[in-house]
């Protein structure tokens with residue numbers, strides 16, 4: 001007797017990680033408005049969950065402490081991802097997307113990109129499309145520079161605008177604490193401030209003056225070796241000065257984390273979240289506690305990376 005066909009899923013939920021840039025080197029402003037990057041991404045264990053449920057008309061809801069800061073209309077990156085996938089397959093994007101957000105919003109941890117990557121995978125499975133991974137990654141790149149990495153997870157070197165990914169080998173888990181700030185920073189504002197500071201310093205924002213960004217061999221070796229001390233000596237973020245210029249109080253957060261025992265502290269991406277590297281899970285828990293009580297951040301979250309990319313749960 002043949003088995004009855006399985007009923008199509010009504011809801012698909014995908015978990016998708018935040019990222020920290022262990023190296024973010026920013027080249028000079030190009031004529032097209034973008035900066036060439038050497039961007040070493042590490043996915044870390046703070047996750048958003050994206051649920052896609054069959055619906056008559058498109059709908060989007062958001063939960064989590066920062067839900068009020070997330071656009072709930074067509075402009076939401078997750079809604080755009082669903083529309084793009086539906087358009088490519090010539091179908092209606094009739095889906096209810098629910099974003100359970102744990103990644104800080106506008107925090108420099110690619111929360112919106114994570115939701116876009118999660119929505120693509122969740123809708124693909126809900127609609128039974130089974131789009132090949134390479135095609136999904138190409139759609140991710142259309143949605144934004146950080147979206148392919150959110151989809152892929154692990155660790156990777158991003159070149160171009162950050163979207164041309166080369167997966168990287170990582171020799172062990174790295175322990176981190178993320179100090180979440182009150183309020184976000186706009187990524188375009190931080191890039192503009194970076195250009196302004198470079199011009200004021202006389203290093204210029206034109207492509208002639210700023211060296212072509214390249215990945216640090218020492219940093220890649222530290223990742224391969226799973227060596228936190230070596231990684232701490234090589235982490236670097238070219239956007240940090242700009243984020244500190246726009247949000248001077250972040251200097252106090254960085255000092256508090258270093259005083260609490262971090263091997264290194266840096267602004268995550270365009271900020272304002274600050275990332276601290278620790279030698280092990282126990283010291284991460286202690287540093288998170290010290291940061292929470294320091295009054296220099298809204299919350300401090302211990303976690304580790306590399307974390308897997310978008311995963312159906």
Ligand code: ATP
Pocket residue numbers: 069070071075076077078099104105106107108109110111112113115116146184185187269270271
């Ligand atoms: P990145 O690190 O990639 O520069 P970010 O982590 O600093 O990004 P996001 O959390 O992605 O910032 O939010 C940036 C802006 O994008 C928000 O202020 C919000 O207006 C908009 N946005 C659109 N869709 C989403 C989404 N699903 N989640 C969060 N923000 C979104």
